[in-house]
Amino acid sequence: xxxxxxxxxxxxxxxxxxxxxxxxxxxxxxxxxxxxxxxxxxxxxxxxxxxxxxxxxxxxxxxxxxxxxxxxxxxxxxxxxxxxxxxxxxxxxxxxxxxxxxxxxxxxxxxxxxxxxxxxxxxxxxxxxxxxxxxxxxxxxxxxxxxxxxxxxxxxxxxxxxxxxxxxxxxxxxxxxxxxxxxxxxxxxxxxxxxxxxxxxxxxxxxxxxxxxxxxxxxxxxxxxxxxxxxxxxxxxxxxxxxxxxxxxxxxxxxxxxxxxxxxxxxxxxxxxxxxxxxxxxxxxxxxxxxxxxxxxxxxxxxxxxxxxxxxxxxxxxxxxxxxxxxxxxxxxxxxxxxxxxx
Amino acid sequence: xxxxxxxxxxxxxxxxxxxxxxxxxxxxxxxxxxxxxxxxxxxxxxxxxxxxxxxxxxxxxxxxxxxxxxxxxxxxxxxxxxxxxxxxxxxxxxxxxxxxxxxxxxxxxxxxxxxxxxxxxxxxxxxxxxxxxxxxxxxxxxxxxxxxxxxxxxxxxxxxxxxxxxxxxxxxxxxxxxxxxxxxxxxxxxxxxxxxxxxxxxxxxxxxxxxxxxxxxxxxxxxxxxxxxxxxxxxxxxxxxxxxxxxxxxxxxxxx
Numbered sequence: 086x087x088x089x090x091x092x093x094x095x096x097x098x099x100x101x102x103x104x105x106x107x108x109x110x111x112x113x114x115x116x117x118x119x120x121x122x123x124x125x126x127x128x129x130x131x132x133x134x135x136x137x138x139x140x141x142x143x144x145x146x147x148x149x150x151x152x153x154x155x156x157x158x159x160x161x162x163x164x165x166x167x168x169x170x171x172x173x174x175x176x177x178x179x180x181x182x183x184x185x186x187x188x189x190x191x192x193x194x195x196x197x198x199x200x201x202x203x204x205x206x207x208x209x210x211x212x213x214x215x216x217x218x219x220x221x222x223x224x225x226x227x228x229x230x231x232x233x234x235x236x237x238x239x240x241x242x243x244x245x246x247x248x249x250x251x252x253x254x255x256x257x258x259x260x261x262x263x264x265x266x267x268x269x270x271x272x273x274x275x276x277x278x279x280x281x282x283x284x285x286x287x288x289x290x291x292x293x294x295x296x297x298x299x300x301x302x303x304x305x306x307x308x309x310x311x312x313x314x315x316x317x318x319x320x321x322x323x324x325x326x327x328x329x330x331x332x333x334x335x336x337x338x339x340x341x342x343x344x345x346x347x348x349x350x351x352x353x354x355x356x357x358x359x360x361x362x363x364x365x366x367x368x369x370x371x372x373x374x375x376x377x378x379x380x381x382x383x384x385x386x387x388x389x390x391x392x393x394x395x396x397x398x399x400x401x402x403x404x405x406x407x408x409x410x411x412x413x414x415x416x417x418x419x420x421x422x423x424x425x426x427x428x
Numbered sequence: 429x430x431x432x433x434x435x436x437x438x439x440x441x442x443x444x445x446x447x448x449x450x451x452x453x454x455x456x457x458x459x460x461x462x463x464x465x466x467x468x469x470x471x472x473x474x475x476x477x478x479x480x481x482x483x484x485x486x487x488x489x490x491x492x493x494x495x496x497x498x499x500x501x502x503x504x505x506x507x508x509x510x511x512x513x514x515x516x517x518x519x520x521x522x523x524x525x526x527x528x529x530x531x532x533x534x535x536x537x538x539x540x541x542x543x544x545x546x547x548x549x550x551x552x553x554x555x556x557x558x559x560x561x562x563x564x565x566x567x568x569x570x571x572x573x574x575x576x577x578x579x580x581x582x583x584x585x586x587x588x589x590x591x592x593x594x595x596x597x598x599x600x601x602x603x604x605x606x607x608x609x610x611x612x613x614x615x616x617x618x619x620x621x622x623x624x625x626x627x628x629x630x631x632x633x634x635x636x637x638x639x640x641x642x643x644x645x646x647x648x649x650x651x652x653x654x655x656x657x658x659x660x661x662x663x664x665x666x667x668x669x670x671x672x673x674x675x676x677x678x679x680x681x682x683x684x
Contacts, residue, residue: 177516309515309527315479315510319504321531321584366517420518 162342164379167353188251189221218340276402296338305368349407436485460629463639503531528582606632
């Protein structure tokens with residue numbers, strides 16, 4: 086594992102850069118990659134020179150770039166939160182939807198749409214989604230906590246219950262929605278980066294950065310949490326404190342991603358598994374690389390969503406789930422073969 | 429010094445799982461705790477480890493109340509081997525044993541050469557060196573028990589608390605485990621081990637603590653603790669005690 090770590094890291098970062106450039110260059114209006122590099126380097130003040138036309142520049146800067154940046158941010162937030170949550174819950178099935186982030190955010194978003202909540206302008210739906218996601222997570226956590234301790238199974242079951250209520254609430258909102266509202270709800274629940282703009286990027290950037298900075302600090306601690314809560318405590322970890330901090334950070338980070346992009350399934354679940362397959366289970370590598378891998382995966386998925394059925398656009402969440410499901414089956418099967426499965 | 433419990437009780441579900449237990453685990457001794465199922469042995473380990481808050485009484489580690497110590501200070505003072513550990517992710521055996529060094533590492537410092545040497549030593553001692561690269565979930569029950577033993581040993585604490593570490597081990601590794609504990613005790617470590625095999629306790633422990641129904645019935649050296657009347661009172665089952673044919677220790681033969 087120690088030998089593969091650096092080469093895998095370099096490969097994944099290179100892949101991220103390549104998919105970032107590709108998702109800017111490829112689309113209904115094709116732009117040569119060299120022009121993409123030219124525009125980007127001019128804008129950040131180290132002009133490589135070269136000539137490109139004004140339309141290319143406008144498409145890159147106003148349309149493709151914010152969308153690519155948003156895809157990377159959302160993917161990174163889902164990937165890193167998934168990796169941390171799987172370790173905290175010692176459960177390979179954990180992902181942001183498990184602790185109520187996604188369910189809560191869906192309720193917030195649909196109710197904001199149905200009630201015509203516009204206090205935060207264009208960002209009203211994302212803000213409502215993020216707040217509701219955090220509230221749902223805290224509710225799950227508070228219910229699962231007893232006498233200063235949290236039992237993991239209770240927490241997972243509480244998450245299931247909260248998600249069921251969230252699904253009912255979304256269903257109810259869908260039922261009373263007008264046709265236009267319904268369209269917005271469908272758009273949001275199926276997941277899409279179609280609403281990307283610099284404004285949405287700015288809205289989720291600080292929260293995603295929070296997660297990307299804070300969660301990797303807990304890499305080794307997360308390894309001990311995987312060993313067992315009691316064992317981690319015996320080795321000097323303040324388990325309850327670590328768990329609360331990480332759950333809140335994960336909820337905020339993934340919540341920000343879900344808020345701007347809607348429900349995008351399987352990224353948070355599957356990316357950490359792929360990374361573990363490549364570098365082993367050590368969280369000091371798995372956590373940061375899950376951010377890199379999540380960003381890459383979502384860039385490529387969004388590229389496919391935009392181009393496969395052009396000029397129509399496929400819903401991104403549908404695409405990730407359709408590809409993620411079978412791939413997850415393959416992973417489960419492979420792990421079973423490798424070391425007797427997850428028990 | 430060592431680990432001292434004074435008048436410790438722990439209640440759950442309206443009854444005392446542990447009732448007013450006084451027990452001293454001094455440096456340099458191996459104390460074996462024996463008793464029937466549900467006697468409160470694991471609860472006692474939890475109290476001694478500082479995991480559980482006693483409803484009355486105190487537990488102190490080197491004369492300081494263990495519950496008042498921070499988690500890291502506790503981890504430097506005592507290591508605990510719980511009854512069973514499940515690990516669903518494919519960490520290698522070496523990575524698992526390295527986790528035992530965690531209390532000795534700074535927040536962001538890497539594992540040092542010294543840490544690696546200790547880890548290699550303890551893997552050797554627990555006879556798991558040949559498994560170093562194997563993923564932990566692929567091990568057999570006995571192998572994983574030895575890996576966990578190596579992890580706990582590599583913590584290099586002043587007190588060792590082991591809750592039934594011998595259950596999954598074959599006879600050779602059971603004897604190995606007890607020899608390792610005796611070796612640690614000789615270096616001044618205080619050891620407490622919960623075992624089911626009375627003769628394992630009889631052959632290797634300095635003292636045996638008999639526990640039944642949450643109470644300590646006796647803490648004494650093997651010949652005294654394993655008296656037939658006391659055994660029958662503890663387990664509710666008759667036993668005969670004879671001389672071990674090859675060492676000066678009692679041998680317990682249970683009645684059919």
